[in-house]
Structure formats: structure tokens, C-alpha cells
Amino acid sequence: MSTDIRSFFGRPIIIGGGIAGLMTALHLAPEPVLLLSRTLLGADTSSTWAQGGLAASLGEDDDPALHLADTIAAGDELCDKDMAGRILQDAPSAIEGLAGFGVPFDRTFKGSLRLGLEAAHSRRRIVHAHGDGTGREIMRALIAAVRSTPSIVVVEGVEARRLAVRENAIRGVWASCSIGQVFFGSRRVVLATGGIGGLFLDTTNPSGSCGQGLALAARAGAVFSDLEFIQFHPTALDGPERPMTLISEAVRGEGAALIDETGQPFLQGVPGAELAPRDVLARAVWNHLASGHRVFLDARQRPGPAFARHFPTIASACRGIGLNPVRDLIPIRPAQHYHMGGVAVDGSGRTSVKGLWACGEVASTGLHGANRLASNSLTEAVVCARWVAESVAGTPARRTKPAFADNYPSPDPLPVRPFLSRALGIVRDGEGLKAAAHALLPLAQSKDASSDPAAVGLMITIAALRRRESRGAHFRTDFPHHATVARRSEITLEAAFAEARELAQLPVLEGVT
Structure with a gap:
């Protein structure tokens, strides 16, 4: 990269090289x-690893209302019913757009798109490319x-x-690269950075x-929404590798069954059985x-x-641990x-900070609610990227001055993984969440490499403490029932710090770590 970056000043900046970031860039052309991009395009991104496809109402027996x-x-x-309706209405045209970029979607012998079935879908509406290589094929075409x-x-x-902010408005991005710290000046920045799996010990x-x-x-200073809702996939390959290999829901959609070591099914009484919603x-x-x-x-x-x-x-992946799925059972566990x-966004992907947009998994549009429906995430990223690009393009470019800041270390999530894995897993309770907040607060307030991961973990923990009910992927043993009214949550880092400091004045129960 040239050390003279002044020629970049003023142009929109997209942070992230997955599907959401690439599509936003293409729509801005x-x-x-x-x-x-932190890595080479296509390397170390959830988009490339995505096995599931894109959900869209493309079948003759389907429509956006059913979806x-x-x-x-x-x-x-x-x-958010209105936002979800908008996204799913545009889903079929988004598939066409990807095909126009050269994504080789799987098709029947007659040439129509091959539609798969996944959990909690009432129709076959999942589009794949090269079977479970959907993310890889989409990324190849978009790159x-x-x-x-x-x-x-x-x-x-x-x-x-860091983002440079003045009076709640974006002024640019501080970044680190091989030549040291650099500042990219811009009043228009898009976050497309993906998810939080690296904060957990077991993740796909x-x-x-x-x-x-x-x-x-x-x-x-942005506002966040629904941070407490973290989806655990029920079928990750239970082997020695970390991160864990996902066993796509599409395998169950094609008829695979869950059994235990006795050879017996154990999902009797679970509505939907193998195709129940992921949280269930x-x-x-x-x-x-x-x-x-x-x-x-x-x-x-x-x-x-x-x-x-x-x-x-x-x-x-199965062959890698000596298994043949045609002959052997596949050991699984949730991850x-x-x-x-x-980040809370409006219908155009704008956040509460002027000049900052978010797209993809980093954003909270309201589509997924308390538990994401399978294969809606890639669809959301592709659809919303166009809306974000239109909003960014419609925002006038303004000049900004160079700025300088302290050097911030590259984030290291290793110290926070045990706390989040223990407190923010599939089953939670208040005392465990309070213990996590106690442990995360000093890390988040520090200036070392664990500070940013701990700050994110702290916000999630406080959001989970606030939600005194069980709903979707958020299940608390001390509050096992739904609240009377379903309400989306909001939080900021400042509020999370304030509540964690109040908790720090309270004793942690003996034996809770």
C-alpha cells in the first residue's frame, strides 16, 4: 500500500471483506x-465458510408472506415485521443479482434452481452453490x-x-498495517466486519x-440492539479441531436423524424434531x-x-477424523x-452515529428476532448491501482533516473466551452473568489487547442480565418463561460500563467463577 493515503480522503470506506462488504462496494460503483480487509479477501471470513445457502421464496408453492x-x-x-417483510420481499431478486455476478447456483436437470429444505422452513426455499460450498462460491464470484x-x-x-468521531459524527478510521498506524479520512464509513465467534471456545x-x-x-458511542441473542448451531462436528466444522442443517433437511450412543432417537416430544428451530x-x-x-x-x-x-x-471434514458418513455415525455437539x-440500524443501514452504516452480521436489522431462521443471514447481507450503498451514495462527501491517535493493540480474545463460554452459553443464569461482568469489567477498562473483546463481551453480558425472561436463543434457568410483552433491547458501551460498575460493588457468590 502506498504511504501517501491522502488521495483516499473523502471516499466511502468499507471495513470488512465478506459478502456484505463486497456487495456494498459493488453497488456503490x-x-x-x-x-x-484485515486479511486477503476470502481468507478467514465466515462468508467463505458458509455451508448453508440463501433463503428466498422461489418455489411455485411459496411466496414472501410464507417466508x-x-x-x-x-x-x-x-x-421487526416491517423490516423483515422488506428484506424477504427483495430476496428473490437478490438471488438473481448474485447469479448475474457469476455465482454457480445448483440447478435441476431442467435448469431451474434446486431448492433445499432446512429447519423451521415450511417450504423448500434454500438455494445452494456446489452443495455445502455456497459461501466459498459466492465469495469467489464477488472477489x-x-x-x-x-x-x-x-x-x-x-x-x-478506532473510528474518529467528533460531535457524534464520523471523521475517519485509524488503522494498523505493515507500515504502522495510518489514518483514512472520511465522513462515510460502513462496518461489514462479521460476527463474534472468536469470543467463544466452541464456535463454527x-x-x-x-x-x-x-x-x-x-x-x-453507537447504540446496539438485541446483543443478548446468540445462536448456537445444534450440529457441529464433535472432534478435536477448533474452530469446529459445521454440519449443515441441510443434512437434516435431506433426512439425517439425531440419535444417541444407544442408537435410539431422543427428540420425542420436541415439535419438529430434527427440523425444530435452532434454539429448541x-x-x-x-x-x-x-x-x-x-x-x-x-x-x-x-x-x-x-x-x-x-x-x-x-x-x-469427516474423512479428516477417520469417518465415512455413509458408514459411520457423525458425533456432534452445539457450538x-x-x-x-x-449495531442498531434503520432501514438504510444507518447507525446512531452520523456517517456510520452497518451491514451483515455486525448489524441488527430486526430480521432475525430472538432466533435466526436458517439461511436468512446471507440473504440479509446481500439485500441490505444494496440499501446501504444507496444511502451512502446519497450522502454528500465532505472534506475531513487528518487526525492522529494512540496506538491500539490488535485485539486478543483469548482471555475473555472462558468467561463468555461459561456465562453466555445455551443455558444461562443471573449469578453466572454477574460473575462474568465482574471478570470482564477490568479487562474492558484496560488498554491491553483484551480490552476490545472484553468490552463487547461486557455489553452482551449486561444485555443478557437485563432480559429477565427466556426467549429464543436467550434461555435463563432463573427466568424460564416469556415476558408478557416481547421487546427488543438497546444498550451502549457507556451504559454497560455504568451497570457493571454498580455490580462490582456487590459480592460475587462464593464458588461462582
Whole structure:
């Protein structure tokens, strides 16, 4: 990268090189845009790892209203119905747009899109590319499109560390790269940084996805929504590798069954059984494991011999630990998978900080509610990227002056993982959350590498403490029932610090760590 970055001043800056960031950049063309990526494009992103497809009402027996009804049901009454309706209405055209960029979606012998079924969907509406390689194929096509678009300047190996803010308005981005600290001046910044899996010991996300976009927004004073809702995928490969390999929901959609070490099914009484909403199924699997059992996915009969053809990535991972899904049972356990909460945004992706937008998993649009419906996330990123780009393009560019700041260390989530994994798992309780807040507060207030991950974890913890009910992916043993009224939550870093400091004056129960 050239050390003279003044030529970049004023152009929109997109932070993040996954599907949300790439699509936003492409929709902004031909306006010059700067895209900052911590790694090489396509490396270490949840987008590339995505096995599930995109959900859209494309079947003859389907329509956006049915898709919306399934989304709201899975979201446990907490979805923003108007926002969800807008997104799902645009989903079919988003699929067409991706195909136009060269994404090789799977098709039937007659040439129509092959539609799959996943949990809590009432219709076959999941579009894949190369089976379980959907994310990889989408990223391949979008990266090629971005690199061939002259108006997009991609700067790889650059990590955003702080947003420059004055009077609640963006002034630019402080970043770190091989030449040291740099400042990119702009009044228009888009966060597209992905999720928080790297904050947990067991996750299906890249370890580098540790909520840095949330930390950037938090330090800038942004408002967050629904941070307490963290989805655990019920079927991650229970092997030695970390991060864990996802066993896509589509495998169960093709007929695979869950059994325990006795060979018996254990989901009797769970509505929907293998295709129950993810929060319901993850708790059922967790409870069975907690009772001393092991849990397996049985794909020997269905999809059986077709397994490797439909799910080559999963088949390869199984072979890596000596398993053949056509012959062997696949050991599974739940793992952190997706964050429903994020930076609060409006219908154009604008945050509470002027000049700051958010798109993809880092944002909270209200689509997912308390529990994301399978394969709605990639759809959300693709649809919302266009709206964000339109909003950014419609915001006049203004000059900004260079600024300087302290050097901030690259975030290290390792110290916070035990606290979040213990307190913010599938089953939670108030005392465990309070203990986590006690532990995270001094880390978040420090200036070392754990500060930003701890600050994000602290906000999530306080949001979980505030929600004194069980809803969707947020289950508390001390408040096991729904509240009378479903309300979305809001929090800021300042408020989280204030509440954590109040808690710090209270004793932690002996034996709670």
C-alpha cells in the first residue's frame, strides 16, 4: 500500500471483506470506494465458510408472506415485521443479482434452481452453490467482480482499530498495517466486519471473528440492539479441531436423524424434531449431553450414498477424523454460530452515529428476532448491501482533516473466551452473568489487547442480565418463561460500563467463577 493515503480522503470506506462488504462496494460503483480487509479477501471470513445457502421464496408453492411467517415464528415474536417483510420481499431478486455476478447456483436437470429444505422452513426455499460450498462460491464470484471494478480500491492486511468521531459524527478510521498506524479520512464509513465467534471456545466461525466491528462502533458511542441473542448451531462436528466444522442443517433437511450412543432417537416430544428451530434443537442436544449421553447424526440411510455429492466439504471434514458418513455415525455437539444482535440500524443501514452504516452480521436489522431462521443471514447481507450503498451514495462527501491517535493493540480474545463460554452459553443464569461482568469489567477498562473483546463481551453480558425472561436463543434457568410483552433491547458501551460498575460493588457468590 502506498504511504501517501491522502488521495483516499473523502471516499466511502468499507471495513470488512465478506459478502456484505463486497456487495456494498459493488453497488456503490462507479463511485470510488476504499475497502479495508484485515486479511486477503476470502481468507478467514465466515462468508467463505458458509455451508448453508440463501433463503428466498422461489418455489411455485411459496411466496414472501410464507417466508415472513416462518421467520417470525422462528424469531419468537421479536422480529421487526416491517423490516423483515422488506428484506424477504427483495430476496428473490437478490438471488438473481448474485447469479448475474457469476455465482454457480445448483440447478435441476431442467435448469431451474434446486431448492433445499432446512429447519423451521415450511417450504423448500434454500438455494445452494456446489452443495455445502455456497459461501466459498459466492465469495469467489464477488472477489473476481470487485477486483475487476476500477472504482474499488482494496487494501488488504489493514486492521481498523478506532473510528474518529467528533460531535457524534464520523471523521475517519485509524488503522494498523505493515507500515504502522495510518489514518483514512472520511465522513462515510460502513462496518461489514462479521460476527463474534472468536469470543467463544466452541464456535463454527473463524477465530479472527471476535466482534471488532462491534468494538469500533461501541467506542464511537453507537447504540446496539438485541446483543443478548446468540445462536448456537445444534450440529457441529464433535472432534478435536477448533474452530469446529459445521454440519449443515441441510443434512437434516435431506433426512439425517439425531440419535444417541444407544442408537435410539431422543427428540420425542420436541415439535419438529430434527427440523425444530435452532434454539429448541440446540437446547435439546445440550440437555442430552448434560445427562451423560453422546449425540450423533445418522446420515447412513438418508442422504446415504449421495452424501459426498451434496455435502463435499462436510464429507472431507469427516474423512479428516477417520469417518465415512455413509458408514459411520457423525458425533456432534452445539457450538456458537451466529449473532442475532448487533449495531442498531434503520432501514438504510444507518447507525446512531452520523456517517456510520452497518451491514451483515455486525448489524441488527430486526430480521432475525430472538432466533435466526436458517439461511436468512446471507440473504440479509446481500439485500441490505444494496440499501446501504444507496444511502451512502446519497450522502454528500465532505472534506475531513487528518487526525492522529494512540496506538491500539490488535485485539486478543483469548482471555475473555472462558468467561463468555461459561456465562453466555445455551443455558444461562443471573449469578453466572454477574460473575462474568465482574471478570470482564477490568479487562474492558484496560488498554491491553483484551480490552476490545472484553468490552463487547461486557455489553452482551449486561444485555443478557437485563432480559429477565427466556426467549429464543436467550434461555435463563432463573427466568424460564416469556415476558408478557416481547421487546427488543438497546444498550451502549457507556451504559454497560455504568451497570457493571454498580455490580462490582456487590459480592460475587462464593464458588461462582
